[in-house]
Amino acid sequence: MPKSSRRSWLKQNLALAAAVSTVPLATSCGLDSTTMSPGKLQLAMHLSLRDRDRLKLCQQMGVTHAITGAPFWGIGPNQYEAAAKKMVADFAEAGFKIAGIEGHPVRFGNIKLGTEGRDEEIRNTNAAIEALSKAGVDMICYNFMAGLGWYRTKYDIPERGGALTSEFYIEDAKKEGLTRLGEVSEDKMWDNLTYFLEGIMPTAEKFNMKMAAHPDDPPISPLRGISRIFTSADNFRRIMNIAPSPMNGVTFCQANFRAMGEDIYKVAKEFGDMGKIFFVHFRDIEGQKERFHETFHDNGPTDMGKMLKIYADSGLTIPVRPDHAPTLSGESEGSRGYGMQGKIFAFGYMIGLMESNRISFE
Numbered sequence: 001m002p003k004s005s006r007r008s009w010l011k012q013n014l015a016l017a018a019a020v021s022t023v024p025l026a027t028s029c030g031l032d033s034t035t036m037s038p039g040k041l042q043l044a045m046h047l048s049l050r051d052r053d054r055l056k057l058c059q060q061m062g063v064t065h066a067i068t069g070a071p072f073w074g075i076g077p078n079q080y081e082a083a084a085k086k087m088v089a090d091f092a093e094a095g096f097k098i099a100g101i102e103g104h105p106v107r108f109g110n111i112k113l114g115t116e117g118r119d120e121e122i123r124n125t126n127a128a129i130e131a132l133s134k135a136g137v138d139m140i141c142y143n144f145m146a147g148l149g150w151y152r153t154k155y156d157i158p159e160r161g162g163a164l165t166s167e168f169y170i171e172d173a174k175k176e177g178l179t180r181l182g183e184v185s186e187d188k189m190w191d192n193l194t195y196f197l198e199g200i201m202p203t204a205e206k207f208n209m210k211m212a213a214h215p216d217d218p219p220i221s222p223l224r225g226i227s228r229i230f231t232s233a234d235n236f237r238r239i240m241n242i243a244p245s246p247m248n249g250v251t252f253c254q255a256n257f258r259a260m261g262e263d264i265y266k267v268a269k270e271f272g273d274m275g276k277i278f279f280v281h282f283r284d285i286e287g288q289k290e291r292f293h294e295t296f297h298d299n300g301p302t303d304m305g306k307m308l309k310i311y312a313d314s315g316l317t318i319p320v321r322p323d324h325a326p327t328l329s330g331e332s333e334g335s336r337g338y339g340m341q342g343k344i345f346a347f348g349y350m351i352g353l354m355e356s357n358r359i360s361f362e
Helices: 003-021 052-061 077-094 109-113 118-134 170-174 186-206 233-242 254-259 264-273 304-313 340-356
Strands: 040-046 065-068 097-102 139-142 154-158 164-169 210-213 248-253 277-281 285-288 291-294 317-321
Touching: 040 052, 040 097, 040 304, 040 340, 052 340, 065 077, 065 317, 077 097, 077 118, 097 277, 109 118, 109 186, 118 139, 118 186, 139 277, 164 170, 186 210, 186 233, 186 248, 210 277, 233 248, 233 264, 248 254, 248 264, 254 264, 254 277, 254 285, 254 291, 264 277, 264 304, 304 317, 304 340
Parallel strands: 040 065, 040 317, 065 097, 097 139, 139 210, 210 248, 248 277, 277 317
Antiparallel strands: 154 164, 164 291, 285 291
16 A cells, blocks of 8 residues: 555545544444434443452443442331432433342342231332332332242353353252241232232322332242242243332343243333333343353353343433352352352343344443
């Protein structure tokens, strides 16, 4: 190439590079904003203000939104609002907007079991909803797993390159026997859920708080004698019909809907088009609910790019977090899906899928 042509080529490309560097992240890589999906996905990570190294690393990865726990445990309802506003301000100072609360903002055990004390827990939940809303938080991801939370039977299943991931196998779970709660029926769980939703949904509507129901993990019933009801797409339709409200929706945990045996593309489109997906857990598994193991985000059966496009094409503006990831070389085996190295890989993969599918994100 002649020198003059080479100089002209270099000048043109330097100008292009300068222009690209000034456009928002969502429209970089030459993407025309007029061809982007109508929704916008928010890069989110479950974060604690105590882990400053992780906060810094997430900023470096381009994460903009935090999912966190509520700061209400151990204090009275009259202190909730001040605590919520401080939490929001502290995260803002660290460089993050809070996209939602994950986990119960207050004690919740009696609500799930329908035992003495649930009315107080519902009152405290309503107070938490009001306080969080006044602080600018508009989503709570809750679950209804009584007695047992998310459950695995092994944590050392080798994935690609010897990375470690978790497994659930129903036959191993059966060997553990019943919990101290004995047997809890599905009818009882449905009654308890109805009582809860009827008790909090008016407050959620008043303060525009999206209540995002998370599937049971694993979505199998009963588990060690305790029935689970967040276990199928039909059950989620029932949940939304118990207390019909724009604030009654879903945390779409992809792996759990896959474990249910659902057509997750079809269900995601249905719930997304209804405006009922408030939050996404972006992960994958191999297997079904009786036996499955978690995978790398790029190494499972789900078309992950297609899932992201479904959310965005529904016009949703919602947080998406990678959730569990394999434990990589050099990480503690005790991290159990929450180590950081796997999350770095997951965010890079997810951002690449968003850009290649013309999905706006922040």
